[in-house]
Every structure is written in C-alpha cells, then in structure tokens.
Amino acid sequence: MKHVVKILSLLVAVSAFWIVLLQAAIVPQSHTLLLPIYFVVSLGCYGLLMVGIGIMQFPTCPQEADLLNHDIAEAKDFLSTNGIDIGTY
C-alpha cells in the first residue's frame, strides 16, 4: 500500500471519529468543532519542539576536524614518498 494511502486512511478514520463525536454530542458541539484546530496547532507545536530539541542536542564533533587534518597530513606524506603527484594543494 502506498504511504500516502496509509496517511489518508488514517485521516479518514480520524475524521469519521470526529463526525461521530459531533453527532453523538457527548461533549458540547462547540468544543468538538474546534478539535481539528487544536489538533493542527498541537501538531505544529510538537514539530517546533522537536526542531528545538534537535538543535539543542545536535551532535557536534569539533575534534574530528583536527583528526581529519592529521589524517590528511599522514596521507600526503605517504603519497608523496610513493610517487603520487599531489601537486600544490
């Protein structure tokens, strides 16, 4: 099943549930009508929260730059002593 079909069927199921809630009127209709808006807003907030957390926890590796430079120097050394023309870089 295509992914978009999965998502759409999920949305359809949720919408059906919402309509049933509206009809059944267990909760006052004015509240129920606003549910989709609450849902979209909380989804947006969740997304922003995930982005924020992600940025705060973003793994960095400053030592890797040094390690890389070290590896590059080692490689250049080996290559030039073995006749590979590295040129003027």
Add this chain to the structure above:
Amino acid sequence: MADENETKGEGKHKYSIIVPTYNERLNIALIVYLIFKHLRDVDFEIIVVDDGSPDGTQEIVKQLQHLYGEDRILSSVFVFVMMQLLRARAKKLGLGTAYIHGLKHATGDFVVIMDADLSHHPKYLPSFIKKQLETNASIVTGTRYVKGGGVHGWNLMRKLTSRGANVLAQTLLWPGVSDLTGSFRLYKKSVLEDVISSCVSKGYVFQMEMIVRATRKGYHIEEVPITFVDRVFGTSKLGGSEIVEYLKGLIYLLLTT
C-alpha cells in the same frame, strides 16, 4: 554464491566501494590511502566514477592504480551529456547515473557508496561492515544525527534547516532511519540494484528516495553513527531554491512511495 557464504557464516565477502568524483584530484588520493589504511584484512575494490573532471583526477587515479594495483582500483570516465548550469549542480545531477555506472563494474557482493570530498571518513568502513555481519542487514546507513555521530562545520542556520528538514521528513514519510539525506551507505549488491532501478530523483533527494523506497520494500536497514566534517560548507550556500527542491522532493516521495 551469496547464500553459500551466509550458510558458511564467516564466508568470504568482497566490498566494492563506489566513489563518484568531480574535480577531486587531491581528495581521491587521500581517500584511497585512508581506505587502504582502515581496511587491511578486507577484500575490497575501489571504483572511481569520474564525471569528466578537467583537473587531472583521472591522472591521479592512474598513478594510484600503479601504486595499489589495477585489480584494487577501477576507474571509468563517463561522458556526462547534460546542460552544465553550475558545476555543483551538474555534480548532483550525475549521482544516480554514477552509481549505476559504477555498479556495472562492481565484482563484490557488497557495495559501499561514499563521497569523495572527505566528509565521509573511511575509518567508519569497518563499523559498517561489522554491523552488517552482525545483523545481516540489507542496508547499513551512516547517520550523523545520533549520539556517537555528529557534524562539524555547520553554523546555527544550517543546523536549523537540517533539523527542520529532518522533522518534516520524519513526520511525512516515516522513513525508519534518522538521517535521510546521508550518502555514506553499505548495500548488499542485489539490494542496491533493486532499489536503484526504481529511483528517478536527482541529487540529495535521490539519496532520500533510495532509503525510503528500501524501507517501503521491507529491506532490513541498520544505522551506524558517523561524523561528518563539512569542509565545503563555507563555499556552498543552502539557498531558497535548495529548500524548494527539497520540499518538492518530499511531496514527490510522499505521493509515489
């Protein structure tokens, strides 16, 4: 032959490492040295797929072949017939074709793809291989976004776009991997052939399409942390058009996978 190896357990595996290059004259030599350094007891071959570089990449590869042996380093120049708008853009457009071209020459039962600009460090190759042997995964993909991995060389803005793009892609696509646009991956050769035949995108969306299609097809995918040192970032900008391309790619993947 692959089945025979699996039933034996510690069977003989050969790893074909495909490195697409464009003007990576120095970097390709460094990468080759580092690969040989970190894969001492492993049977592998390096396939350099050069996109007609004018900077002498092909000459350097010939010298490396002379040093390391022509059976360990294969190279091929493929003529890229496309409108070359920007060099960086042309490079991105050629990626899928480069892999397909490289695959034709691969004699291993596993294929590794990696970038030539040293953002992918060959020192992680053993961890890819180990993970695959432990789990018998079809694909092992490197992820920069977990503990043990990381990125160096990105400013806050770049991290923000990366993180935002990732959250959006996770929400829409449920891809099953933490790093969608990463291109440091190990594939079983048959799996790569299968997945690549159904991908049509270009550039980094291509990388996303590969991993999403693999997930949809039910392939077993594992991740290993990798570090990514971005030395090019200062010169290339992540502009508005890139973001639009990404969003278009996301919607395309949402609708067609």
